[in-house]
Amino acid sequence: MALSETYLSSDEMHPIDIVETLAEHHEWEFDRVTEDQIAMAVEGQWRTYSLTLAWSPHDETLRLICTFEMEPPTRRMAELHDLLNRCNDLVWTGAFTYWAEQKLMVWRYGLLLAGGQTASAEQIDRLIASAVTASERFYPAFQMVSWADRPAADAINVAIAEAYGRA
Numbered sequence: 001m002a003l004s005e006t007y008l009s010s011d012e013m014h015p016i017d018i019v020e021t022l023a024e025h026h027e028w029e030f031d032r033v034t035e036d037q038i039a040m041a042v043e044g045q046w047r048t049y050s051l052t053l054a055w056s057p058h059d060e061t062l063r064l065i066c067t068f069e070m071e072p073p074t075r076r077m078a079e080l081h082d083l084l085n086r087c088n089d090l091v092w093t094g095a096f097t098y099w100a101e102q103k104l105m106v107w108r109y110g111l112l113l114a115g116g117q118t119a120s121a122e123q124i125d126r127l128i129a130s131a132v133t134a135s136e137r138f139y140p141a142f143q144m145v146s147w148a149d150r151p152a153a154d155a156i157n158v159a160i161a162e163a164y165g166r167a
Contacts, residue, residue, distance in 0.1 A: 015055045015062045015113070018124050042066075042132050046139045049132055053124075060114045062124070066107040066131035068139075070098070072146035083145045083152035087138045087159065093130045096138065105142060107131045 013021075019038050023030040030040035037054040047068055054063045072080050080098060088095045094109035111127060113119055119127075141155040 013118075015119055015124070016053065018119065018121055019053045019128075022121060022125055022128070042128070044132055044136045044139075046136055049135055051128060051131060053128075060112065060117075062111040062113060062119060062127075064094075064107075064109045064111070064127055064131055066135055067099075067104045068135065069103055070105045070142065070146070071103045072142075076146050076149070079145050079152050080142070083141060083155055086152055086156045087134075087141070090156075090159070091134055093127075094134060096134070105135075107134050 014035070016032070016036055016038050019040075020030065020032060023038070023040050026042075028040045028042050030038055032038050033052075036057070037052065039050065039052045042049050042051055049066050049068055051064065051066045055061075056063060077100075084096050084098060094107050097106050097108065098104070099106055109127065109131065111119060111123070138159045141152075141159045144150040144155040144158060145152055
């Protein structure tokens, strides 16, 4: 049975209502911050990821950010930025950035739903899964660059090998 068959028709549901229903289904911890925003914790292999999804009716975009704490040494920041560029070249469903002030690695994506379009439960579930999968895939590479003093060119190979190893 498809996710959308499990839930009420998503055609008239607020996008954050759909996210809340998915969080309940997956038994993720969540907090409905406002009518248009939800925060949740999703357990991965490497760590627990903090996800926030927010609906912006102004530009009809469902925004997702998936974060995890990271405080690389200052001397490794140039190499980490090189790695971020390499990671972003390998993905199409979002992008990584590092928020130095908050000490957070961030995966972000915006799903445009212009013209009154709606997102299905499957789309939103896949959006969340994509964020966690990307974070899991590249987490070891971020650690290698930050703490093992490995060059970005070497560390990215770990992420590439990981992807092929789980086919």
